Amino acid sequence: MxxxxxxxxxxxxxxxxxxxxxxxxxxxxxxxxxxxxxxxxxxxxxxxxxxxxxxxxxxxxxxxxxxxxxxxxxxxxxxxxxxxxxxxxxxxxxxxxxxxxxxxxxxxxxxxxxxxxxxxxxxxxxxxxxxxxxxxxxxxxxxxxxxxxxxxxxxxxxxxxxxxxxxxxxxxxxxxxxxxxxxFGIMHTGAIDFGIHTNMHDDDSIDHDGGMIEYSRLHNMTIQAWSPYQYGAFEGPFIDNPKFPELNDYLQELADKYGVTKNAIATAWIVRHPAHIQVILGSMNPQHIQESAAGADVELTKQEWYNVYFKAGHDLP
Ligand SMILES: NC(=O)c1ccc[n+]([C@@H]2O[C@H](COP(=O)([O-])OP(=O)(O)OC[C@H]3O[C@@H](n4cnc5c(N)ncnc54)[C@H](OP(=O)(O)O)[C@@H]3O)[C@@H](O)[C@H]2O)c1
The missing domain is CATH 3.20.20.100 (NADP-dependent oxidoreductase domain)
Incomplete structure (x- = not known):
């Protein structure tokens, strides 16, 4: 790890x-x-x-x-x-x-x-x-x-x-x-959306946290991502959730490529951010814990990282 x-x-x-x-x-x-x-x-x-x-x-x-x-x-x-x-x-x-x-x-x-x-x-x-x-x-x-x-x-x-x-x-x-x-996680990306959409008119341009990621990098503070697999505030996990078919299909494609599971890819997506974010997972299922932890050692390409972001419903201005 x-x-x-x-x-x-x-x-x-x-x-x-x-x-x-x-x-x-x-x-x-x-x-x-x-x-x-x-x-x-x-x-x-x-x-x-x-x-x-x-x-x-x-x-x-x-x-x-x-x-x-x-x-x-x-x-x-x-x-x-x-x-x-x-x-x-x-x-x-x-x-x-x-x-x-x-x-x-x-x-x-x-x-x-x-x-x-x-x-x-x-x-x-x-x-x-x-x-x-x-x-x-x-x-x-x-x-x-x-x-x-x-x-x-x-x-x-x-x-x-x-x-x-x-x-x-x-x-x-x-x-x-x-x-x-x-x-912070694939389905909770306010902390990066507004940076990508600076000065636009769409919802993603709304600043929800005052630039916490950039601030933390400047001041050497560790960001810990809570509820990394939830969408909304505790609505439930997006992994294997039929509400998000395109995202799950793509996570599976990456999981097959890297020989891991979708949980691992969801972890890897957070870890790929250069802010060195620590992932706080909340599973109480030993198998899910093993699968999620394995994602710390998967390095997604930049394009794969952006593709996951798009499959979660975002775009580029
Ligand atoms: N600072 C704050 O305000 C704040 C707020 C909330 C949470 N936290 C911290 O963040 C930690 C994690 O929060 P969380 O538990 O919401 O995070 P999470 O890891 O996003 O969600 C865990 C939930 O997702 C389920 N899950 C995971 N993988 C799954 C899969 N493949 N299929 C189906 N279900 C799956 C787990 O069920 P299983 O147990 O069956 O795997 C569990 O119910 C908390 O324990 C806490 O330490 C901090």
Whole structure:
């Protein structure tokens, strides 16, 4: 498995990471299989959040890590915080927030809960999950300083932030923001569409994120692509989905050429971007995990990369 350097650190992370958002529904034995398969496939990075399964995903992961043949040090473990769950609207793996909260106490409590549920002493990184409109930098500065000094968190980052929000926060912090996690994949390409369609009148010319990919490349921040195989916001996977016949036919053609599966090609498409994007896959099926991870080592040609983009419904101006 190819690796990428995380932000400005020396840490080499696997290009494909495993997200545990959907782990709450697994038995402990199945969760052991999932993390051992991921590790065997070259994955050394786990992405979590306090809200996944309202905490249950981290409970399952923590028990699985203990019962597995693996150690804490086999994985770089990342979690996120800053969302207050609305338990009435949330069920199973679908978790909705009642507000965002970047107050010092909320962030400190979030990390303590994560460490306790996963049964670990420290997080390799902690991300602010979604920008809190009421964020007060002084509170975040105090929280991050305390988390770093106590050894509970080693690195920091954000998720779903635009460049202005990153600049604003970074100007106050004592730590470098190393990571920004954004939705990105073949069927979620807002982050590149508007660059290709600059100054045109069509929908693809709309800037949804303020140029996060170019900003991250300039500032040496790692972009992590969440929900890489979903279309829309959690509508379901596009792979094998009869709504996208042309795209699936072309993914199959490339899969046959490279001797892999469509999942691998969907991974390879993200990895082909020169921004060194890390793919956070969410499958809880060991076979899908192996197939998806294999895509990190497939290098699509430029024309194949553009062809996939066209089959997903885009064009060039
Ligand atoms: N920062 C954020 O705001 C944010 C938001 C959402 C998610 N995330 C992170 O991103 C991670 C991944 O998100 P995700 O789970 O939505 O990503 P995903 O990998 O795009 O989707 C996973 C889902 O697709 C299914 N799938 C994969 N390959 C398939 C195939 N060939 N055929 C049929 N179904 C297939 C999986 O089912 P199987 O289990 O059966 O394979 C699973 O239900 C999460 O775990 C979390 O860590 C972050």
């Amino acid at each position: 190819k690796s990428i350097k995380l932000g400005n650190s020396q840490f080499k992370a696997s290009t494909v990471a495993l997200g545990i958002m959907r782990m709450n529904v697994l038995s402990d034995a199945d969760a052991v299989k999932v993390i051992e398969t991921a590790h065997d496939a070259g994955i050394n990075f786990i992405d979590s959040a306090d809200i996944y399964g309202q905490g249950e995903s981290e409970n399952v992961f923590g028990r699985a890590l203990k019962q597995s043949s693996l150690n804490r040090e086999d994985f770089y473990i990342q979690s996120k915080g800053g969302i207050v769950v609305d338990p009435e609207k949330s069920h199973g793996s679908v978790v909705l927030g009642s507000r965002y909260d970047f107050s010092k106490q909320h962030l400190l409590d979030a990390v303590d809960g994560e460490l306790q549920r996963m049964g670990v002493d420290y997080l390799d990184s902690f991300l602010l999950h979604r920008p809190d409109a009421l964020m007060e930098p002084e509170e975040i500065v105090e929280a991050f300083d305390e988390l770093q000094m106590s050894g509970k968190v080693r690195h920091f980052g954000v998720s779903n932030f635009n460049p202005g929000q990153v600049d604003f926060l970074q100007a106050n912090l004592n730590q470098r923001l190393m990571i920004n996690q954004l939705q």
